[in-house]
Amino acid sequence: MYGWLAVYYRELLILKRRFPKMLASMSVSPLLYLIAFGYAMGKTVTIQGHTYMEFLIPGLVAMSSMTRAFGIGSEINISRFYWHIFEEFQAAPINNISYALGETLAGMTRAFFAVVLIILLGLLFGVVLRYDNPMFWLAIFLNSFVFSSLAVGLAMIVKSHADQAMLTSFVITPMAFLGGTFFPLSRLPVWAQNILYFVPLSHASKAIRAASFGEPVSLPSYLFLAGTGAAFFFMAVCFVNRARD
Amino acid sequence: MIDFKDLCKEYGSISALRGVSLHVPKGEFFAYLGPNGAGKSTTLRILTGLTKMTSGEAYLNGFHIERDSLQAKRQCGLVPQTINLDQELTVYENLNLHGLLFRIPARERAGKIHELLDYIGLADRKGSVVSRLSGGMKRRLTIARALVHSPVILFLDEPTVGLDAGIRRRIWALIKKIQNNGTTIFLTTHYIEEAEFLAERVAFLDEGRIIAVDTPEALIARQGTWAIDRVVDDDIKTVYFKTREEATQYSAAREESFSLRRVNLEDAFLALTGKKVK
Numbered sequence: 001m002y003g004w005l006a007v008y009y010r011e012l013l014i015l016k017r018r019f020p021k022m023l024a025s026m027s028v029s030p031l032l033y034l035i036a037f038g039y040a041m042g043k044t045v046t047i048q049g050h051t052y053m054e055f056l057i058p059g060l061v062a063m064s065s066m067t068r069a070f071g072i073g074s075e076i077n078i079s080r081f082y083w084h085i086f087e088e089f090q091a092a093p094i095n096n097i098s099y100a101l102g103e104t105l106a107g108m109t110r111a112f113f114a115v116v117l118i119i120l121l122g123l124l125f126g127v128v129l130r131y132d133n134p135m136f137w138l139a140i141f142l143n144s145f146v147f148s149s150l151a152v153g154l155a156m157i158v159k160s161h162a163d164q165a166m167l168t169s170f171v172i173t174p175m176a177f178l179g180g181t182f183f184p185l186s187r188l189p190v191w192a193q194n195i196l197y198f199v200p201l202s203h204a205s206k207a208i209r210a211a212s213f214g215e216p217v218s219l220p221s222y223l224f225l226a227g228t229g230a231a232f233f234f235m236a237v238c239f240v241n242r243a244r245d
Numbered sequence: 246m247i248d249f250k251d252l253c254k255e256y257g258s259i260s261a262l263r264g265v266s267l268h269v270p271k272g273e274f275f276a277y278l279g280p281n282g283a284g285k286s287t288t289l290r291i292l293t294g295l296t297k298m299t300s301g302e303a304y305l306n307g308f309h310i311e312r313d314s315l316q317a318k319r320q321c322g323l324v325p326q327t328i329n330l331d332q333e334l335t336v337y338e339n340l341n342l343h344g345l346l347f348r349i350p351a352r353e354r355a356g357k358i359h360e361l362l363d364y365i366g367l368a369d370r371k372g373s374v375v376s377r378l379s380g381g382m383k384r385r386l387t388i389a390r391a392l393v394h395s396p397v398i399l400f401l402d403e404p405t406v407g408l409d410a411g412i413r414r415r416i417w418a419l420i421k422k423i424q425n426n427g428t429t430i431f432l433t434t435h436y437i438e439e440a441e442f443l444a445e446r447v448a449f450l451d452e453g454r455i456i457a458v459d460t461p462e463a464l465i466a467r468q469g470t471w472a473i474d475r476v477v478d479d480d481i482k483t484v485y486f487k488t489r490e491e492a493t494q495y496s497a498a499r500e501e502s503f504s505l506r507r508v509n510l511e512d513a514f515l516a517l518t519g520k521k522v523k
Contacts, residue, residue, distance in 0.1 A: 002348050005345065006342060006345035013333075013334055013342075017334070023319050083329060084327050085331055087323075089330055090294060090295050091294055095315065241297075
């Protein structure tokens, strides 16, 4: 099991090298969403007793933790197809669980930084929520675990960069907009709500929002995220062998 | 030390390896020679755990490469054909990361890294980011990385491909030095002179099959000692002789242009397969 530390350490070194650039790129989209949707368009809107800005920030936290955690898949692909660094891990005496764990934790670490950045940007707009609530951080932890595990698993079976980009376009982008990020799911027709119930981001948005407002959280959402994360992680471990040709 | 039997690899309907078997004893410098696509890299990828074999058996220092895969991997170091260093990390970080992957204790790891950096002449570049190193330096670093965990077997997959003659010779000297320390070397190459200069034994591989295994001298001797190349109808025809006198007599009897030279491994390969290695 020790190998996960080496895999994680490598990702941390890369993160350290790219940190200033990564921080800048991480802040662009949330800042634009906050200005356009939160500040300009949503100035006079209130949802469920909160200003739209207050409603939006937990949604952005959920969305960014998803996209940044999922982004580890692209990093793995670059390592696999461009730099061939993945072969160094394949030739090392580390098992599949160690590899998947190291990469999953790396994705989760990136997600954590993205969340902190959104909280700081929110402060710039004068929004302070209940970030001291442990359930807020637990929901982020589980959400990033779900999407980081999914990314690691998919990165083992895709055959090119193009496949990876396609997955982001068809899976992550629709989820980002329909997972309760920008509007409450209760505004959609019941049949759509029923479908979106099975989308992990819907549960993450709901849990993160409730926790950040200091409201009672929905335990089934946490269980759903934990179960989905565990299933995706198991899939990732099984798929590591598929990356050997 | 390295044992494999009836190793097969199929990619769909294409057979990359068709039942190759080999035994390489401890401390030997062994070269695996063949043209591009012969199956050299496939064999090496299977032995180092990068590719799954379709069928067969393989052992590294007594450990089965699939049943005891983690132990088998500890026995060997790999220098891949493509330089796969972390370009964004420093020289030291690359070596340290490898040591971590092989679970070398911190103090031992630091000592080994410094020793290796001296060994390959990159001690003064340990803090340099890899992307700023020259091609030859990167290749030496890749070799050093494969040695951090002190493997008993070193696999080198075309280690000098794309390097100029001077750097290639430096790499050869480095590899020879490693073997002199007791490491078993398994080298794949399509450079005839590389195999001839370095290896104690050579296997010829063609279309996924081993067609001959012997010392370079014995393989060459099968053909003769001297060769005459004649240009015939836009092609080069080669005639082989046991002695220089025989060759000289043969050429004296003809008026056409020719060149006299010593027989090499390329001739031996050509005689067995009808094609050149390169």
